Amino acid sequence: MSNDAYSEGDLRKTGMALKHDREWDYELDRIVDAIEERDATTVGLQFPEGLKRRAPAVADDLRALTEDVTFMISGQPCYGACDLDTFLMRRSDVFVHFGHSPMKESEKIIYVPLFSNVDPFPILEDAVDELQEGEVGLVTTAQHMNRFGEMVDWLEERGYEVQTRRGDERLTHEGQVLGCNYASADLPADQVLYVGGGKFHPLGLAMEHPEKTVVIADPVNNVVTIADTEKFMKQRFGAVHRAMDARTWGVIFCTKIGQGRWEQAEKILSENDDAYLVTMDEVTPDRLRNFDFDAFVNTGCPRITTDDGPRFHKPMLTPGEYEIAVGNKPLEELSFDTFHGTW
Numbered sequence: 001m002s003n004d005a006y007s008e009g010d011l012r013k014t015g016m017a018l019k020h021d022r023e024w025d026y027e028l029d030r031i032v033d034a035i036e037e038r039d040a041t042t043v044g045l046q047f048p049e050g051l052k053r054r055a056p057a058v059a060d061d062l063r064a065l066t067e068d069v070t071f072m073i074s075g076q077p078c079y080g081a082c083d084l085d086t087f088l089m090r091r092s093d094v095f096v097h098f099g100h101s102p103m104k105e106s107e108k109i110i111y112v113p114l115f116s117n118v119d120p121f122p123i124l125e126d127a128v129d130e131l132q133e134g135e136v137g138l139v140t141t142a143q144h145m146n147r148f149g150e151m152v153d154w155l156e157e158r159g160y161e162v163q164t165r166r167g168d169e170r171l172t173h174e175g176q177v178l179g180c181n182y183a184s185a186d187l188p189a190d191q192v193l194y195v196g197g198g199k200f201h202p203l204g205l206a207m208e209h210p211e212k213t214v215v216i217a218d219p220v221n222n223v224v225t226i227a228d229t230e231k232f233m234k235q236r237f238g239a240v241h242r243a244m245d246a247r248t249w250g251v252i253f254c255t256k257i258g259q260g261r262w263e264q265a266e267k268i269l270s271e272n273d274d275a276y277l278v279t280m281d282e283v284t285p286d287r288l289r290n291f292d293f294d295a296f297v298n299t300g301c302p303r304i305t306t307d308d309g310p311r312f313h314k315p316m317l318t319p320g321e322y323e324i325a326v327g328n329k330p331l332e333e334l335s336f337d338t339f340h341g342t343w
């Protein structure tokens with residue numbers, strides 16, 4: 001999954017222990033100010049998966065600071081700012097989304113980004129051993145964005161010519177990447193330093209920019225690695241091959257606010273009479289199991305397709321991979337599925 005606060009430091013299957021415990025700043029004062037300013041009586045709280053267990057304590061703290069306010073915690077899965085609980089939002093005077101930076105601002109929503117308090121500089125010391133002198137592109141996830149300027153200075157002090165940019169409107173900050181968008185790494189430098197956790201984010205980045213060396217500095221788990229896309233590419237080629245004989249296709253249109261790509265879904269339907277549109281919010285293997293399509297193509301979150309792909313009972317492809325499987329494009333055009341724009 002793509003969510004940064006979830007994948008970063010999610011070590012359940014690795015046998016490793018977290019090197020750093022993290023405390024988050026929930027910005028309660030900012031939330032209370034908004035509640036008072038708007039005379040809010042209903043407040044929706046949405047946490048990413050990795051922080052849901054903290055929700056009752058945050059609600060308790062907010063209750064202690066306010067009067068006559070009902071706090072409602074979203075029980076919907078949440079993996080990104082693309083994934084706002086719109087049902088709860090409509091029923092709240094103030095809606096607080098924790099753990100991600102804004103994909104699109106709205107008067108009603110307060111985004112509390114929850115920056116990591118992990119010091120990134122010890123791991124940067126190790127990462128520079130892997131970097132060539134000269135130009136380097138720098139990117140990071142929302143969690144480490146609060147130290148981005150300092151990281152740029154730190155590298156410049158060591159003689160690097162640091163290149164940064166804000167990718168596109170799906171991204172809030174200069175230098176920020178998402179699991180579905182690496183436009184901030186569209187830089188001339190031949191090497192990119194990615195600061196952040198989660199092994200899937202940097203793989204997407206490396207696939208998007210195969211001509212660059214991607215050095216991964218993970219300050220949470222204290223490791224430096226060079227992105228290697230080979231295994232990942234094999235998995236994707238395997239899925240495409242298995243889907244080449246498919247006759248019937250389930251084309252998934254995701255109803256989450258920031259994950260809909262209607263034009264892509266429609267294009268496939270208009271060109272293939274054996275394709276059927278399936279609408280859903282959360283795309284999981286269980287929910288698709290009762291469909292008897294030969295293969296699926298997912299126009300929603302690309303990370304569901306790539307990170308969870310092997311768990312589906314039938315091949316699950318990205319829209320680009322679908323084009324290859326049905327013979328519209330050659331295999332060499334297999335690339336990472338990226339997502340641009342908001343809603």
Ligand code: SF4
Pocket residue numbers: 002003079080081082083178179180181258259300301302303339
């Ligand atoms: S669509 Fe993008 S931002 Fe949303 S969960 Fe997937 S990777 Fe993350």
